Amino acid sequence: MTTIYRPISDPLEYDTFGCHPFENDPATPDRTTRQVFFQRQVADWNVDMKDGSQLQFWGFKDPNVSGSDSPWPSKIIRVKQGQIFHCEFKPTKGAHTIHWHGIEPTPMNDGVGHTSFEVKSSYTYQWCAHQAGTYLYHCHKNTVLHFEMGMYGVLIVDPVTASPDSGNPKYLYDPYDRASTTEAPGITVGAPYAAESILVFDDVDPVWHKLDHNAGMCGDDVGLDKFDPRYFLINGVHNGLTQIDRRTTTTTTAGKNVLVRLANASYSRLHVTLDVDAWIVEVDGRPLRTNVAKGAFAKPKLLPKGTRLEVAVAQRYALWIPKIPRGDYRITGNFHHWITNKKHFDGQAVAKIIAT
Amino acid sequence: MRRREFLRYGGAFAAFTAVSTSFPSFSAAQTTDPADAPTGEEADFDLEIVDVDVELIDGSVVPMYAFAHAGKTPTIPGPILRVKQGDTVRIDIRNSSSRSHGFQILGQDNASASGLDPSDGDGEDKARIEFVATKPGTYFYVDGDNMPINRVLGLHGALIVEPKNGFADGAAKKKPMPYAPASSASIKSLFGALGEAAIGGKPARFPGKAWQAGREYIWIFNQIDPVLCRRVAAGENFSASDFQEQFHPRYFTINGLCGLDSAHDKATCPTGNTGEPALLRTMNAGLATHSPHIHGNHVFVLTQSNANGVPVYQQDLFEHDVWLMPPMMVKDVLLPFTAPPDIPPAPWRMSQEKYPLRYPMHCHNEISQTSAGGSYPMGLVTDWHIDGPLATS
Numbered sequence: 001m002t003t004i005y006r007p008i009s010d011p012l013e014y015d016t017f018g019c020h021p022f023e024n025d026p027a028t029p030d031r032t033t034r035q036v037f038f039q040r041q042v043a044d045w046n047v048d049m050k051d052g053s054q055l056q057f058w059g060f061k062d063p064n065v066s067g068s069d070s071p072w073p074s075k076i077i078r079v080k081q082g083q084i085f086h087c088e089f090k091p092t093k094g095a096h097t098i099h100w101h102g103i104e105p106t107p108m109n110d111g112v113g114h115t116s117f118e119v120k121s122s123y124t125y126q127w128c129a130h131q132a133g134t135y136l137y138h139c140h141k142n143t144v145l146h147f148e149m150g151m152y153g154v155l156i157v158d159p160v161t162a163s164p165d166s167g168n169p170k171y172l173y174d175p176y177d178r179a180s181t182t183e184a185p186g187i188t189v190g191a192p193y194a195a196e197s198i199l200v201f202d203d204v205d206p207v208w209h210k211l212d213h214n215a216g217m218c219g220d221d222v223g224l225d226k227f228d229p230r231y232f233l234i235n236g237v238h239n240g241l242t243q244i245d246r247r248t249t250t251t252t253t254a255g256k257n258v259l260v261r262l263a264n265a266s267y268s269r270l271h272v273t274l275d276v277d278a279w280i281v282e283v284d285g286r287p288l289r290t291n292v293a294k295g296a297f298a299k300p301k302l303l304p305k306g307t308r309l310e311v312a313v314a315q316r317y318a319l320w321i322p323k324i325p326r327g328d329y330r331i332t333g334n335f336h337h338w339i340t341n342k343k344h345f346d347g348q349a350v351a352k353i354i355a356t
Numbered sequence: 357m358r359r360r361e362f363l364r365y366g367g368a369f370a371a372f373t374a375v376s377t378s379f380p381s382f383s384a385a386q387t388t389d390p391a392d393a394p395t396g397e398e399a400d401f402d403l404e405i406v407d408v409d410v411e412l413i414d415g416s417v418v419p420m421y422a423f424a425h426a427g428k429t430p431t432i433p434g435p436i437l438r439v440k441q442g443d444t445v446r447i448d449i450r451n452s453s454s455r456s457h458g459f460q461i462l463g464q465d466n467a468s469a470s471g472l473d474p475s476d477g478d479g480e481d482k483a484r485i486e487f488v489a490t491k492p493g494t495y496f497y498v499d500g501d502n503m504p505i506n507r508v509l510g511l512h513g514a515l516i517v518e519p520k521n522g523f524a525d526g527a528a529k530k531k532p533m534p535y536a537p538a539s540s541a542s543i544k545s546l547f548g549a550l551g552e553a554a555i556g557g558k559p560a561r562f563p564g565k566a567w568q569a570g571r572e573y574i575w576i577f578n579q580i581d582p583v584l585c586r587r588v589a590a591g592e593n594f595s596a597s598d599f600q601e602q603f604h605p606r607y608f609t610i611n612g613l614c615g616l617d618s619a620h621d622k623a624t625c626p627t628g629n630t631g632e633p634a635l636l637r638t639m640n641a642g643l644a645t646h647s648p649h650i651h652g653n654h655v656f657v658l659t660q661s662n663a664n665g666v667p668v669y670q671q672d673l674f675e676h677d678v679w680l681m682p683p684m685m686v687k688d689v690l691l692p693f694t695a696p697p698d699i700p701p702a703p704w705r706m707s708q709e710k711y712p713l714r715y716p717m718h719c720h721n722e723i724s725q726t727s728a729g730g731s732y733p734m735g736l737v738t739d740w741h742i743d744g745p746l747a748t749s
Contacts, residue, residue, distance in 0.1 A: 002430055003409040004422065007617050017616040018734050029708035032700055084700055102677050104652050104696040106709050112651065114619075115714040115739060128700040142732045144722035216730020219414065224726045225606050267721050269645050269682075286654060286675040292549050295561030295692075297542040297656070298672035312680035313647035314720035338721050339603060339644045341682075 019218040021113030021141070023095045023120040029108050031126060034086035036079050039063050040098065042091045045072040047150075049231045050238040050346075055209045057150035057236075060098070060137075063090075073200065073236045073265075074137075074153030081132045081157050081174065087125045094213045095120050099140035100155060101314060102285040103127055111140045132159040132173040133285030134261045134316040136200075142217055144224050148208050150236075152265050154198055157285070163192035168257045170194070172318055173287040176294060184281070184289040187300045191281045191320045193259040195252035199351050201311075201333045202236075203229035203266040203344070227267050232335055232349045239349035243330075248351040254326035258353060260319040264311040268335040268344065272309045274319065276329045276353075279303065282318035313338075321353075329353040389536055391520040392490040395442035399489070402426040403434070404450045405457045405472075405499065405511065407589075410580075412607050413614035413727050413734050418582045419589035420510035421453055421499070432612040433576045433641065434513030437497065439489045441520045441536070448482045450475050460500030461515050462665025462684075464489065470501050492519040492535045493659055493667030494574075494637040494686050504643060504683075505599050509585060512641040514574050522569065524548040532569045534635055534688070535658075539669040543658055546673060546690065550633050562692060564631015564747050572635035573626050577681065577719070577736060578612070579605030579642040603643050608724035608736040615727065615734030619716075626740040627712070629747035632693045638679070639686045646681040646724060646736065652696050652715030655679065661686035678720055693742065712741040 016022055043061035046054040060074040079085055089098050095118040099111035105127035107116045118141050129135075139151035159174040165188075172191035176183055183189050205227050216222040232239045235247045242248040252258055260278065264270040280301040281288055288298040303309055303319060311317060335347035404426040409417050423434025426448075439445050449459045451472040458470035469483040499511035524531040524547035533539075533547035549555060551566035581604050588594070594602075610618045618624050626634050636655065640646055654675045659667040667686065679687060696713065699706065718725060718737035725735040 001407055001409055001419075002422075003411060003417070004430065004432065004612070006411045006413060006415075006613070007620065009616055009620065014616055017619070018731055030704065030706055032704050082701075099651075100698075101649075102654075104654075104698045106696060106699055106706060107652075107713050107715060108709050110651055110715065112716055114733065115651075115716055126700070127698045130697045130701075144725045144732050147722055216726065217732055219728075219731050221729030223729050224732070225604070225723060225729045227723050267723055283674050284654060284677045288672065288674070292545055293555035293558045293560045295546075295549060296675075297546050298674055301672065310680060312645075312678050312720070313722075314649055315647065315676070315678040315680070338723070339605070340600065341645070 017114050022117045024117040025120050025122050026108070026117070028124045028126050032084060035083040036085050038077055038087040040087055040089050042093055042096055047072055047236060048238065049204070050240045053206070055204065055206055058146065059150050060153060071236065072150055076154045076156060076198065077137060078156045078158060079129060081129055081159055084128050085126065088122065089119055089125060090122045091119050095141060096146070096151070097140045098125060098137050100125070100127060100135065100137050102135035102316070103129055103155070113141055129157040131285055132157045133282050133287065134263065134318050135285050136263055136314065136316070142214060145208065145211055145215055147265070148205070148267065154200060154263065163190060165192050168192035168194045172259060172282060172320070176289070176291050183291065184300050186302065187279050187281055187320055187322070189289070191259065191318070192257055193320065194256035195250055195258045197250040197258065197260045197331070197351065197353055199234050199248065199260065199331060200263045200265050201270050201349060202233045203268050203335050203347070204231040204233065205229050206231070229266070229268065229335065229344055229347070232344070232347055234333065234349045234351050239346070242349050243352050249354060250352070251354045251356065252324065254355040255323050258321040258324050260321065260331060262311055262317045262319065264313050264315055266335060267313060267338060268347065269338055269341060270311045271334045271336060272311055273306055273332050274303065274329065275305050276321055276324065277302065277305050278319040278321045280317060281320040284316055324353070324355045326355050329355070389491070389538060391441050391536055393442060394444055394488045395520070397440060397443045399439040399443045399445045401437055401447045403447060403459070405453045406430050407453045408510070410510070412580070413617060414731065416582065416728070418580060418585040420585055421457070421506060422510045423513055426450060432510040434497070434511070436513065436574065437515040438518065439515065440518050441489055441492050443489045444486065445489050446484060446486045448484050450482045456501065457499045457506060457511065458501035459483070459485065459497065461495055461497045463495045463661065463667070468500060489517045491667065492517045492522065494639065494688055496639060496641070496665055496684065496686060503596055505588065505594060505596070508578065508642055509588060512576065512578070514576060514637065514639060516637070531566045533567065534572070535669060540671050542671055542673050543669060546656060562631070562633065562694065567633045567635065571632065572637060573624065574637045575610050575624065575639070577640045577642060577646050578609045579644050580607040580609065581605045582607070600643060605642070605644060606729065607727050608719065610736050610738055615737055618738040621738070624738045626691060627743055628693055629744040630693060630695050630742055631747045634691045634693060636689045636691055638681060638689060640681040640683055643683050644724065645683065645721070647678050647720040648681060648717060649678045649720040650691070650715070650717040652713065652740065652742070653691055653694060655689035655691050657687055657689050659688040691740070712743045714739050714741050
């Protein structure tokens with residue numbers, strides 16, 4: 001019988017690609033003057049699960065928050081489009097990185113071990129977001145484990161301009177042409193909003209939360225092919241509390257516009273439904289609109305209430321609800337197995353918007 | 357065998373029994389594109405199905421099936437079949453495996469044969485399919501028998517239908533595109549914008565070169581469960597539902613490769629200068645849903661296959677850094693090869709950091725980044741490089 005052999009590779013390269021990625025603390029190349037500055041360190045927290053158990057999670061803390069660590073998941077980072085961003089990152093508990101998910105900087109600032117380096121003790125990341133939208137930041141070392149351990153946070157790039165509508169003073173993005181009716185048909189360009197619901201869906205396999213930082217990296221079988229999620233959360237809140245916890249409920253005045261930002265940080269197929277009509281106005285940090293010179297070729301898309309939207313793992317969607325009518329609205333995430341597509345046991349988490 | 361001799365056996369496949377678990381033959385040609393009419397040009401392929409042992413990234417070996425150009429080295433995925441819209445395509449298939457197999461192109465009419473018994477070695481028991489290639493785009497060919505087992509065990513590959521008149525700018529023919537001009541106004545608009553430094557007197561997003569025909573990469577994703585591979589090779593028969601129920605993949609491949617191997621594979625790792633856009637034809641042959649995530653540039657999703665495997669040209673080009681790839685999904689996406697957009701703007705210049713700029717593309721369902729229960733990132737990952745500054749045409 002014919003054997004299909006794998007290509008010949010350099011053993012040293014094999015080792016640095018996986019088992020021993022390059023660790024370093026370089027100076028930021030081509031460093032320039034910053035306009036916004038953040039600091040992050042690695043921390044861990046115990047988080048309550050639905051059955052009363054506590055599991056360890058890892059993440060990024062802001063060392064400037066006095067008293068104690070900021071809670072899991074890691075604090076939201078918000079910057080403005082066009083700002084030169086610096087983040088001084090000081091990992092502890094071994095090497096880590098920060099990958100600015102959806103942001104596209106140089107490789108040294110992209111936070112991936114095998115294409116640049118992992119941070120041993122300190123590095124200052126540098127980039128400048130050119131487009132307002134919804135992003136994430138997360139550790140990209142032994143990512144299979146570190147992402148599941150909760151090493152992620154939301155990164156939002158806000159536009160430069162404010163909405164002229166004082167009732168809906170914030171924009172999702174800067175319109176190319178505020179007066180245009182064709183730039184983004186169906187919505188008010190810029191997607192002006194008054195209230196915002198930011199929802200990151202996650203699933204948890206407790207077995208994985210007992211593993212070591214470097215588990216599996218050097219060829220041992222530590223079971224990272226077996227993911228059996230038992231707990232389902234939004235923004236770190238287990239699904240028994242998501243309809244009442246302030247971290248997963250948004251209150252607004254009826255008649256205002258509401259922006260919902262969705263991200264899937266689970267390892268499941270995530271099916272999201274809203275029980276109110278919404279417009280998909282942004283995917284993965286790119287507003288849906290049309291302008292050939294700017295390289296934009298899409299229109300916003302209506303997501304009628306009750307329609308299922310599948311959010312791929314690590315994808316983001318921004319949904320715009322214009323003039324929300326008075327009422328309580330559920331944002332329901334159903335978690336399905338990534339192979340069988342069967343819904344996981346208890347695999348549902350529901351967030352809420354309350355318009356009074 | 358020479359073509360003339362062969363023709364006598366041309367109808368032989370009609371005698372093969374249909375297997376109920378194969379895909380039904382779908383009606384694919386729903387377009388009204390006159391370019392779908394037969395041109396009289398011919399494209400002939402001679403394929404063989406064989407049993408193989410496959411060496412995985414960690415050196416372990418599993419039994420699988422593979423396609424080959426007849427008599428040539430088998431590969432997983434199978435050889436790329438490239439044809440032109442309107443071609444009369446003839447594919448002869450010989451089954452040199454120890455088990456019964458079939459062959460089917462999803463999304464093309466009359467492109468299916470099933471129940472091919474193992475060849476008795478006299479070289480004459482081939483089946484033939486013959487069809488006219490319609491609707492430019494990317495198609496799966498698979499062993500449609502014993503679904504999904506034979507497909508997942510290696511019998512899958514890509515058929516590319518190139519357009520008869522693939523230009524975004526009509527008679528000028530300076531803006532090639534991989535589809536017909538009527539495919540979608542947005543696709544035409546995008547390919548027309550590629551290579552333009554200014555549009556309407558304003559600086560435009562895609563300076564550099566237009567897309568060039570042939571500047572493309574095929575990424576076929578699959579998953580391997582070594583236990584099921586061995587059980588099938590040992591002669592066990594599974595129902596589709598039993599196989600799916602028990603499927604527990606331990607290896608996650610792109611073009612049959614994992615981790616370091618795919619990052620080094622020239623056919624897999626896109627390279628080029630800034631301003632040299634590349635088409636990526638992405639396909640998922642397996643049973644898991646992948647979430648490919650690319651660093652460095654977003655991609656434009658141009659096509660998405662429907663339930664029958666026919667490409668649907670997108671009217672709205674969503675720009676994603678993660679795109680959803682459920683089982684059997686085919687999506688063509690455009691990697692624009694622009695300068696990474698979130699580096700600081702001029703007068704800042706990149707001088708201490710050097711080309712090539714290397715970025716990964718990996719599935720973000722990170723379970724797929726492992727092999728044999730660990731070894732991150734020896735799974736479904738590859739790299740792509742921006743090798744230098746702006747290319748001009």
